[in-house]
Amino acid sequence: MAKKLIEIVGEYAVGDTHEISVDWNGFNYLIIYGYHINGWFVAIPNWNVCTEIADPDDILYNTERLSKILNNANAGRSLAKSIGKHWEYISKNNK
Numbered sequence: 514m515a516k517k518l519i520e521i522v523g524e525y526a527v528g529d530t531h532e533i534s535v536d537w538n539g540f541n542y543l544i545i546y547g548y549h550i551n552g553w554f555v556a557i558p559n560w561n562v563c564t565e566i567a568d569p570d571d572i573l574y575n576t577e578r579l580s581k582i583l584n585n586a587n588a589g590r591s592l593a594k595s596i597g598k599h600w601e602y603i604s605k606n607n608k
Contacts, residue, residue, distance in 0.1 A: 525550040531603065535595045537588060546596055555579070555596065569600035 530547030546555040546569060555575075556563040562582045567574040572593050580589025 531599065533595065533599050535592060537591045537595075540588075542588075542592055544592065544596065557583075557592075566596075570597045572597050 528548045530545065532543070532545045535542045535544055541559065542557050543559045544555060544557055546553065546566070548554075551565065553566045553568060554563065555566050555578075560583065564578050564582050566578050569575070572590075575593035575596060576586075576590045578589070579592050580586040583589055583592075
């Protein structure tokens with residue numbers, strides 16, 4: 514039986530990564546978001562979820578993505594707004 518080999522076919526930089534902690538409705542969400550080769554992403558490790566998103570300030574689209582993976586529309590909307598507010602804050606303060 515032949516061994517199957519694993520081959521790494523690329524390495525890509527991840528940029529604009531940010532980590533925030535958000536308390537909502539009695540729960541905590543550790544949010545890591547950033548930019549990778551295919552666009553923006555968000556990971557919430559303490560909820561075991563990760564998804565691609567639009568730009569951090571696109572609240573509508575990001576609400577849809579987060580609501581779907583969390584199976585909670587209110588949480589998705591609140592977290593998308595939190596990411597958007599954080600992005601707005603760092604964008605203003607990094608000029």
